[in-house]
Amino acid sequence: MLALLGILEAGRNIRAPLSIAGDWTLEFDPAAGCANGPADLRQPALNISQSGSEALITLNDGHATSLEATVNGAVLKAGSLTASIAGKPAARTLAGAMNFAGCAPVPFRGVRQVSRKRDE
Amino acid sequence: MPNLFQLVLQIAVILVAARVVGFLFQKINQPQVMGEMVAGILLGPSLLGWLAPGASAALFPPASLGYLNALSQVGLVVFMFVVGLALNPSELKGYGHAAVLTSHVSIAAPFCLGGLTALYLYPRLSDDAVAFTGFALFIGAAMSITAFPVLARILSERGLVRSRMGTLAIACAAVDDVTGWCILAYIVVLVRVTHAARPAWVTIAGSIVYVLIMLFVVRRLLPAFEREFRKRDRLSDNLVAVMVVLVLVSALATEWLGIHLLFGAFLMGAIMPKTPEFTRYVLHKFESVTVVLLLPLFFAYTGLRTRIGVGGGRAIWFYSVLVIVVAITGKLGGSMFAARLSGMPWREAASLGILMNTRGLMELVILNIGLDIGVISPAMFSIMVLMALVTTFMTTPLLEWVYPTRLFRAQVDEVQENAA
Numbered sequence: 106m107l108a109l110l111g112i113l114e115a116g117r118n119i120r121a122p123l124s125i126a127g128d129w130t131l132e133f134d135p136a137a138g139c140a141n142g143p144a145d146l147r148q149p150a151l152n153i154s155q156s157g158s159e160a161l162i163t164l165n166d167g168h169a170t171s172l173e174a175t176v177n178g179a180v181l182k183a184g185s186l187t188a189s190i191a192g193k194p195a196a197r198t199l200a201g202a203m204n205f206a207g208c209a210p211v212p213f214r215g216v217r218q219v220s221r222k223r224d225e
Numbered sequence: 226m227p228n229l230f231q232l233v234l235q236i237a238v239i240l241v242a243a244r245v246v247g248f249l250f251q252k253i254n255q256p257q258v259m260g261e262m263v264a265g266i267l268l269g270p271s272l273l274g275w276l277a278p279g280a281s282a283a284l285f286p287p288a289s290l291g292y293l294n295a296l297s298q299v300g301l302v303v304f305m306f307v308v309g310l311a312l313n314p315s316e317l318k319g320y321g322h323a324a325v326l327t328s329h330v331s332i333a334a335p336f337c338l339g340g341l342t343a344l345y346l347y348p349r350l351s352d353d354a355v356a357f358t359g360f361a362l363f364i365g366a367a368m369s370i371t372a373f374p375v376l377a378r379i380l381s382e383r384g385l386v387r388s389r390m391g392t393l394a395i396a397c398a399a400v401d402d403v404t405g406w407c408i409l410a411y412i413v414v415l416v417r418v419t420h421a422a423r424p425a426w427v428t429i430a431g432s433i434v435y436v437l438i439m440l441f442v443v444r445r446l447l448p449a450f451e452r453e454f455r456k457r458d459r460l461s462d463n464l465v466a467v468m469v470v471l472v473l474v475s476a477l478a479t480e481w482l483g484i485h486l487l488f489g490a491f492l493m494g495a496i497m498p499k500t501p502e503f504t505r506y507v508l509h510k511f512e513s514v515t516v517v518l519l520l521p522l523f524f525a526y527t528g529l530r531t532r533i534g535v536g537g538g539r540a541i542w543f544y545s546v547l548v549i550v551v552a553i554t555g556k557l558g559g560s561m562f563a564a565r566l567s568g569m570p571w572r573e574a575a576s577l578g579i580l581m582n583t584r585g586l587m588e589l590v591i592l593n594i595g596l597d598i599g600v601i602s603p604a605m606f607s608i609m610v611l612m613a614l615v616t617t618f619m620t621t622p623l624l625e626w627v628y629p630t631r632l633f634r635a636q637v638d639e640v641q642e643n644a645a
Contacts, residue, residue, distance in 0.1 A: 108337045108340075109337055109340055109365070112337065112340040112343070112344065112361060113340070113357070113361060113362075115344060116343065116344055116347060116357035116358070116361055117357060119344065119347055119348055119357055120353070121347055121348050121351045121352050121353050121355070121357075122351075122352050122353065123352065123353055124353050124355075125352075126352065126599075126602070154603050155602060156350050156602035156603055156604030156605065157348070157349045157351060157602065157604070159604070176352075194353055
């Protein structure tokens with residue numbers, strides 16, 4: 106029991122990567138002027154499956170396009186997406202930009218839907 | 226509405242795969258259930274989804290998995306009732322010091338080693354939505370579980386149930402299971418309470434009231450089933466239906482309290498009357514459909530969530546080996562040394578450690594709960610599933626190597642001669 110308490114005490118100061126797992130609704134900047142890309146995404150636009158600093162982003166674009174991503178501090182980087190992560194785990198947000206074919210990067214803000222369930 | 230054609234097709238494919246792989250595993254002296262677990266993994270992204278992603282996506286589209294999961298959860302509720310029913314606390318009596326010491330150490334050693342491993346794995350495979358305490362306790366509990374049903378089946382298939390080793394292993398596994406589920410219930414409450422709409426005191430006070438009602442009210446009513454069984458040598462369909470409803474109500478009570486469906490089903494089984502004839506009859510009534518039809522669905526659902534070698538970066542294989550080594554060291558090593566300390570010869574102590582190291586499908590049940598409540602990540606889930614498969618697979622050959630069947634049988638004969 107003492108050993109377990111010691112382990113739990115030692116673990117208090119260990120920091121894990123910021124949580125981004127779950128479904129995300131994205132709001133794109135309408136002024137960005139990209140006709141196709143954002144419109145193809147249905148809400149929730151992203152599903153993120155996370156294991157530590159590695160994540161797999163699945164776009165809700167009808168083809169379930171997936172992107173491998175990494176969480177480095179408060180920055181999320183995937184192939185066509187870069188965002189900064191903010192807020193506490195229960196009210197986490199993303200703010201960044203996403204690339205679509207033929208467009209300049211489109212800024213977006215993302216809000217995580219409340220769910221504790223992790224799924225593939 | 227579910228796509229019925231797809232659902233029935235999925236069930237048929239899963240059952241065929243489970244029976245075929247189970248049969249092949251029996252050919253290499255593995256328990257059937259080991260093959261069924263592997264069949265589930267083979268149907269998931271680790272093999273079918275990797276070899277034939279198109280076929281996998283057509284057969285198991287993500288939108289259809291909810292129905293498969295619902296069916297498998299119903300199967301698990303019945304299965305946990307059966308596990309609880311098969312547990313008999315009186316089995317521990319008569320084994321004194323060895324059983325008490327071995328069962329305690331076989332929980333404490335893997336639990337602490339699991340906690341230590343969590344210090345290393347938490348920043349690598351978890352995230353800040355999960356508190357370290359919940360993560361470490363879960364890893365500890367998952368490392369310390371023994372698959373009571375698989376263990377019983379291995380011993381039964383080898384004709385070792387009545388050996389000193391077999392009975393001691395079953396007694397220790399029973400204690401481990403009860404303790405493991407109590408710890409897990411605490412972890413589920415701990416993790417869920419911070420996210421639940423219900424206040425924590427409702428969950429805690431409600432759980433205490435629920436357990437008291439089960440132990441001091443419901444338990445006293447249950448012998449009525451046994452009396453009816455003795456009168457007619459069977460239970461009427463109406464009584465079996467009443468029993469099923471009691472299991473479901475108990476499961477719903479624990480789910481409502483924020484623990485989990487399965488705890489209620491398990492406790493209902495654990496407090497049922499334990500006379501051998503009655504237990505055998507009820508097990509027979511419930512086991513066939515559960516084991517043949519519903520458990521393979523659970524294995525397949527688990528397999529569909531398992532991506533062996535994916536997630537967590539290139540270090541995933543290192544983490545997998547680490548978890549497997551720690552799990553074996555804690556459970557096998559801990560049980561073996563405890564048994565040796567309590568006076569068992571080395572060979573018997575090692576055999577007991579090997580038997581206690583069997584995690585089997587109880588581990589898969591616990592891991593699915595962990596993934597559902599978000600306390601472990603998909604990569605951690607896959608690593609632990611791999612560990613469960615390895616530790617279950619190694620039991621039979623390792624046992625045969627350390628303590629060959631002929632020696633075991635000689636011991637059984639000796640015990641029977643002494644008894645005569």
